[in-house]
Amino acid sequence: MSEGKPRTLFDKIWDSHVVETLPDGTCVLYIDRHLVHEVTSPQAFEGLRLAGRPVRRPDATLAVVDHNIPTTDRRAGIAEDESRIQCETLEQNVAAFGVPYIPVLDDRQGIVHIVGPELGFSLPGMTIVCGDSHTSTHGALGALAFGIGTSEVEHVLATQTLLQKPAKNMLIRVDGQVGPGVTAKDIALAIIGKIGTAGGTGSVMEYAGEAITALDMAGRLTLCNMSIEAGARAGLIAPDEKTYAYIEGRHFAPKGADFDAAVAYWRTLPTDSGAHYDITVELDAASIAPMVTWGTNPEAVLPVTGIVPNPADLADPSARVSMQRMLDYMDLKPGQKLTDIPIDVVFIGSCTNARIEDIRAAADVAKGRKVASGVQALVVPGSGLVKKQAEAEGLDQILLDAGFEWREPGCSMCLAMNPDRLKPGQRSASTSNRNFEGRQGPGGRTHLVSPAMAAAAAVTGYFTDVRELA
Amino acid sequence: MTPFTTLTGIAAPYPRANIDTDLIIPARFLKTIKRTGLGKFLFDPVRYRPDGSEEPDFVLNREPYRRAEMIIAHENFGCGSSREHAPWALADFGIRCVIAPSFADIFFNNSMKNGILPIRLPREICDALMGDAAMGGNARISVDLARQVVIRPNGEEIHFEVDPLRKRLLLEGLDDIGQTLQHEASIGTYETKQKAAQAWLPSISI
Numbered sequence: 001m002s003e004g005k006p007r008t009l010f011d012k013i014w015d016s017h018v019v020e021t022l023p024d025g026t027c028v029l030y031i032d033r034h035l036v037h038e039v040t041s042p043q044a045f046e047g048l049r050l051a052g053r054p055v056r057r058p059d060a061t062l063a064v065v066d067h068n069i070p071t072t073d074r075r076a077g078i079a080e081d082e083s084r085i086q087c088e089t090l091e092q093n094v095a096a097f098g099v100p101y102i103p104v105l106d107d108r109q110g111i112v113h114i115v116g117p118e119l120g121f122s123l124p125g126m127t128i129v130c131g132d133s134h135t136s137t138h139g140a141l142g143a144l145a146f147g148i149g150t151s152e153v154e155h156v157l158a159t160q161t162l163l164q165k166p167a168k169n170m171l172i173r174v175d176g177q178v179g180p181g182v183t184a185k186d187i188a189l190a191i192i193g194k195i196g197t198a199g200g201t202g203s204v205m206e207y208a209g210e211a212i213t214a215l216d217m218a219g220r221l222t223l224c225n226m227s228i229e230a231g232a233r234a235g236l237i238a239p240d241e242k243t244y245a246y247i248e249g250r251h252f253a254p255k256g257a258d259f260d261a262a263v264a265y266w267r268t269l270p271t272d273s274g275a276h277y278d279i280t281v282e283l284d285a286a287s288i289a290p291m292v293t294w295g296t297n298p299e300a301v302l303p304v305t306g307i308v309p310n311p312a313d314l315a316d317p318s319a320r321v322s323m324q325r326m327l328d329y330m331d332l333k334p335g336q337k338l339t340d341i342p343i344d345v346v347f348i349g350s351c352t353n354a355r356i357e358d359i360r361a362a363a364d365v366a367k368g369r370k371v372a373s374g375v376q377a378l379v380v381p382g383s384g385l386v387k388k389q390a391e392a393e394g395l396d397q398i399l400l401d402a403g404f405e406w407r408e409p410g411c412s413m414c415l416a417m418n419p420d421r422l423k424p425g426q427r428s429a430s431t432s433n434r435n436f437e438g439r440q441g442p443g444g445r446t447h448l449v450s451p452a453m454a455a456a457a458a459v460t461g462y463f464t465d466v467r468e469l470a
Numbered sequence: 471m472t473p474f475t476t477l478t479g480i481a482a483p484y485p486r487a488n489i490d491t492d493l494i495i496p497a498r499f500l501k502t503i504k505r506t507g508l509g510k511f512l513f514d515p516v517r518y519r520p521d522g523s524e525e526p527d528f529v530l531n532r533e534p535y536r537r538a539e540m541i542i543a544h545e546n547f548g549c550g551s552s553r554e555h556a557p558w559a560l561a562d563f564g565i566r567c568v569i570a571p572s573f574a575d576i577f578f579n580n581s582m583k584n585g586i587l588p589i590r591l592p593r594e595i596c597d598a599l600m601g602d603a604a605m606g607g608n609a610r611i612s613v614d615l616a617r618q619v620v621i622r623p624n625g626e627e628i629h630f631e632v633d634p635l636r637k638r639l640l641l642e643g644l645d646d647i648g649q650t651l652q653h654e655a656s657i658g659t660y661e662t663k664q665k666a667a668q669a670w671l672p673s674i675s676i
Contacts, residue, residue, distance in 0.1 A: 151554060
């Protein structure tokens with residue numbers, strides 16, 4: 001990179017982490033932070049053990065259990081054998097390799113992507129990885145954060161680097177202001193609806209524009225979380241005063257003079273004026289409504305005011321077949337109003353939407369209302385600290401009074417690795433990130449929505465425009 | 471890692487776009503602490519009926535595709551999660567090569583680290599190869615990584631692109647860690663410089 005050439009936020013983080021560039025352009029990229037969980041790490045630690053290699057930087061690594069654990073009382077341990085073995089294996093591995101670990105009964109335990117930002121483990125300008133695709137979440141802090149497979153988990157544990165080639169720079173500009181009832185989740189779904197689930201392939205997506213800077217940190221984390229659903233390698237938002245205020249005082253964050261020195265560095269990170277983006281996409285915030293997915297990938301999404309689309313309207317035969325398969329799986333008919341679709345289960349949780357702000361939004365809608373008859377509604381906070389905060393604010397009681405279940409933190413029904421799952425044919429309004437076939441349990445039908453929209457569906461029993469729920 | 475040099479075998483046509491990792495292997499099968507044994511769960515949601523019996527229409531349940539070593543599919547193969555269980559399940563079933571117009575980035579990387587070659591070819595060529603594959607067991611498709619060609623049953627050769635470093639690692643069956651550790655001195659130098667320039671960087675302990 002030549003001196004003085006305007007650079008993007010991504011370019012700057014990338015350049016400052018290149019250890020060496022190999023002759024074919026592949027870079028040895030230094031990794032500042034590594035989050036580890038029980039599902040994608042056992043084979044990586046086994047690989048280290050077989051090769052006799054240590055963990056190079058335990059002091060840059062943090063492990064936590066989240067995917068497998070039950071969200072009911074955990075003091076008695078995990079009943080399911082395979083889940084228990086996976087969690088026990090992580091405990092043995094972190095002990096053997098000296099990796100910092102947050103046990104399940106610790107208040108700081110939670111979903112990796114809630115825990116990292118919440119504890120100040122994830123900071124602007126860093127490279128952050130985890131064996132989980134939703135690592136893109138941490139990009140909200142202005143960090144280059146991306147998901148990796150287990151071989152790469154082993155690679156980072158052994159070398160604190162990855163072999164990578166630079167991504168393309170993609171700019172997503174959302175100008176103007178969103179209307180009432182429209183959240184970061186709706187912005188994310190609107191973007192994916194526009195560019196598709198492969199729209200960001202090969203790119204790092206930087207979000208900018210008035211509607212993005214207006215988001216609080218929780219909203220920014222939600223938005224960057226969903227970058228992977230657009231196929232992007234990572235999502236990024238330039239750090240600003242909100243970012244620094246969010247970080248200050250957090251558990252692992254630099255303190256005092258160190259914090260000031262860090263902020264001085266972070267201020268150099270935002271994209272230079274005139275920097276080049278390979279792709280630019282623009283959206284008008286005012287045109288975004290509360291969104292609901294109707295199909296089996298996140299680009300199959302419409303405003304809640306919409307109707308189920310008709311495959312016959314598509315010119316491309318393979319697109320027609322694909323839409324028909326989605327409608328068959330989801331048991332929906334063309335022309336059906338989204339607000340006429342009844343739901344069975346509501347899931348408010350996941351690394352996308354389980355922060356305190358999300359719980360507040362759900363409680364706001366639930367207050368003084370009751371969960372509709374026949375609907376099961378789960379609220380699963382993203383971490384023990386989120387849970388405690390919600391309880392201090394009395395949100396748990398509001399939700400319990402309305403008929404919601406108030407659970408212990410974990411990934412839960414987002415991917416149904418623990419006992420929380422849909423039964424075949426059940427339909428959910430879910431604040432999670434993926435509506436793939438069977439994602440929340442075999443035969444389950446998932447509709448992705450914001451926390452407020454999920455709570456609105458819980459109290460009416462149907463998808464409901466939260467703006468009309470006065 | 472098993473080296474990938476040449477492959478001649480049966481290709482299963484699976485004309486579907488956005489084949490996601492939850493379809494390749496659902497999350498409930500990720501509870502293993504091993505890399506092997508996942509082949510029986512490959513494509514579980516479409517390969518088996520709710521009662522556990524085989525879905526007779528699914529391509530990998532039909533002859534000759536039960537012995538497939540390649541899959542040919544449509545756009546955005548492997549989208550979704552970072553689970554390396556997806557390539558582990560493919561490899562355990564016997565799949566060594568996936569041909570599609572496009573792949574999700576993480577799946578693409580994960581495959582090559584497990585001796586599976588993902589090949590990007592234009593949609594119309596994928597459709598032509600699916601036509602070849604649909605001819606049955608005698609219609610063998612070949613892949614020659616060194617020459618970067620797919621060879622159709624009629625002998626036509628189709629060139630494909632592959633990253634030079636990945637090509638070498640696949641041909642020799644080398645893993646990345648050994649490759650990277652050749653640069654260990656540079657990593658140490660980088661760490662020393664970073665420590666000096668960013669003294670505020672916190673150290674993590676619980």
